[in-house]
Amino acid sequence: MGSRKRIAGGGGLPDDCWEYVLSKIVNKENLSVDERNNYLETLSLVSKQFLSVSNRFLYSFKLIYNQNLYRPFQRFQNLTSLDLSSFRGDLNALLSRIPASITLTSLNLSNHTTFPVLGLQTLLKKTTTKSTLTSLTCSNMASLCHTHISLIADSFPFLQQLDISFPKTISGNAHAYYNALQLLTQKLSKLRNVNLSGHSYFNDSLFFQLCVNCKFLQQVFMFDCQFLTHDGIASAIYQRPTLNSFSVSNFQEANGFNKITPYFVDSFGTLKGLTCLDFSFSRISDLMLCSLALESLPLNKLVLHGCLDYTYYGIYYLLSRSRFLQHLDLQFATFLNDQGITDLSVYLADLVSINLSGCHQLTNSAFFALLRNCPLLTEIRMESADIGKSLSVDLDLDFVYNQVKSLYLADNPRLKDEDINMFALMFPNMQLLDVHRCNSISQIGIDTVLKRCPNIRHLNLAFCSQANSFSIKHEASKLEVLNLSHTRIDNTTLYVISKIFPCLLQLDLEHCHLVTEKGVRLVVEKCTYLREINLGSCRRVSANVISWMIFSRPSLRKITAPPHFRPRDCDRKLLSGRCLVC
Structure with a gap:
């Protein structure tokens, strides 16, 4: 038999059989990459045969540190995605040791102090990465200069996704940096998704060139690009009406950017396939929201986190005409109250997740209105609100909401054990509960969650001064x-945890x-x-x-x-x- 028919230990099943069994375990549609890799790591500890077979299923790998830089690539020969964002070691040396047999399509180099020029140059000489890499992430780099951007533009012509967002330092003179960004817009014509957030030299002209040259462009992220203007954005949008995701921020800059023009508003009407719109921390207006509503855009995600200068009238007009919205973020919309959310929720039947954190007027009444009117809601974020107030509402507490999986209710000082007990009964499939800084919650409420919610995977009790122990008897x-950070747990509690x-x-x-x-x-x-x-x-x-x-x-x-x-x-x-x- 060939190597794939090898039988371990002289009496087990052949590799092909175990490969089929493992494929059924790890290739579930609902598994994230991390969950899939956790399963594989657990299985690899069973035997040498399982180690060998499981290695074939690992295509994405996040490396933290390894003294033997060859070992990961010898073990995982089918790697296509490599995440080095948490790697603590010589990045140039690691990249230089990637063998020619590895075919990378995705590479993450984020969070490093230096850009690995030598390592990338060696990688390009030894492997086919130049022609196979379609996704490159270099966000939060300590320093990014014009030569680094030029290297990316010259070396990876087939990139479809590029993230060079939020460099801590942009070194070099402005003219050279501008030319490097211009080269990027000219050479990476296959880009579909680009994140240029935090690049202070990225301006109207460069965005225009990006939209003209990148004919497949669909998603753009441009947070904190201070030299973009309304009219400049509009001119670029008119060149690329196929954009389906648009994210931009800081409309409130003092350079006149806060004057929303009709030209800017009308440009969004050309984006007939726009499904995601993010204006976080920007000055917008009711007029703009109403204009978007009249275009009947197929929005399924709307983010107005920290936005200014709009009112309930504008958001009501838009949401009442956005019947397919699945994800909504209205953080710090302080004008929202319980009645407003009750009225809005009637139009949000397709909603899957909502973030109303920082809306301090919202109480249990708004929370339950969302449950009644949004039957698909799986994630609710209402941090720093007033959850725990107005418990007595017109709601059948015997009704079970099986679809709710995640509750983020941190920093709600009125939240009590009675509320948590009720949530545990209503949300039996809850997987995540975040109640950090809710000081009225004790072990009584937490024990109820652990008993009633058998699928709970994530529990955040940080700063909960009364949640110091667990008394449940079962696993x-x-x-x-x-x-449990910033709590008064002791060794007895750790014994119970174990x-x-x-x-x-x-x-x-x-x-x-x-x-x-x-x-x-x-x-x-x-x-x-x-x-x-x-x-x-x-x-x-x-x-x-x-x-x-x-x-x-x-x-x-x-x-x-x-x-x-x-x-x-x-x-x-x-x-x-x-x-x-x-």
Whole structure:
């Protein structure tokens, strides 16, 4: 038999059979990339045969640190997507060691202090990346100069997605930088999705050239580009009416940008396929919202986060004519009240997610109106509102809302255990609950959630001063992320956590001053899938426990160390080879 027919251990199933079985497990449509990779990593620990077979299914990989820079590429030979945004090491050396057999289509180099010129040049010489790479992300770089942008433009002509947003420093003279951006608009003609947010030299002329030259362009992100004007944006939009996603911000700049012109408003009427519109932190107007409504655009996502100069009249007029909207963000629309949300919700039957954080007038009444009128709603964000007030509303509390999966209700000081108990009964399929800074919530409410919501995966109790313990007796076997930072939990609570949360992946204990090394050891020993733990400012946890943690729990990928941690020379090889310690 060939290598793919090999039988491990002399008596098991052949590789092809296990490959078929594993494909049914990991190729589910509802799995995210991270979930898929977590499954693969778990399966790879079962046996050498499972390790070999599971490696074939890993196409996307996020590397944090590896002392042997060849090893990931030897193990995962089918890699097409590489995320180095959290990599802590020599980026140039790593890129230089990617073998010719790897065919990359996606590369993420974000968050680094330097742009890896030498590494990319070596990669281009050794591999087919020049012709295969279609997605490049270099956001939040410490420095990005004109030569780096020119290198991207010259080296990756087949890019369809490019993100070079928010460089911390733009070095070089303005003229050279402008020319580099111009080269980008000329050479990357196949771009479909581009994010140029935070580039201060990106102006009307460059946006116009981008829209003229990139005939496949569909999605544009231009937050904090201070030299864009209304008329300049409009002129560019007229050149590319096929745009379906448009995101821009800072209309309130003091350069006259706050004067919305009819030319600008009318330009959006040409975007007949516009499905996503994001005007975050901009000055808009009711006239503009009404004009958008009259165009009957097929919007399914609208973001007006932090926008100024519009009123309830404008948003009502638009939403009452946007019947297919699925995602709505009206953060800090402080004019909104319960009655307003009740009236708007009638038109939002297709809504899947809504963000009303910072709308401080909204109470339980608005919350329940959304539930009644939006039958597809799966995610509700109402942080810094007034949830917990006006509990008595006309609602059948026996009614179950199976579709609701995520509740973000942080910083609602009136939120009580009674509310949480009610939510647990109404949302049995809830997977995420974020109630950080809700100081009236205690273990009573949290225990009810854990008992009534068996699918809960993410629980954020940071700064909840009364949520200091758990009293349930059974396992909450699906909980993966638990944030208990800035609480008064102690070792007894950590002992309970080690018993009832066996599948925990991430645990945040920052500023938990009653926790000691004993409690940390219990969690690390019992939570066998643990990947990240935060012990920042845990003053009673010994820094010496870090080496033991890494040695005892191979699944760990990131540790935020307690105060005074200094790796000893004998630990450096162990620390660098296993996980990121910061």
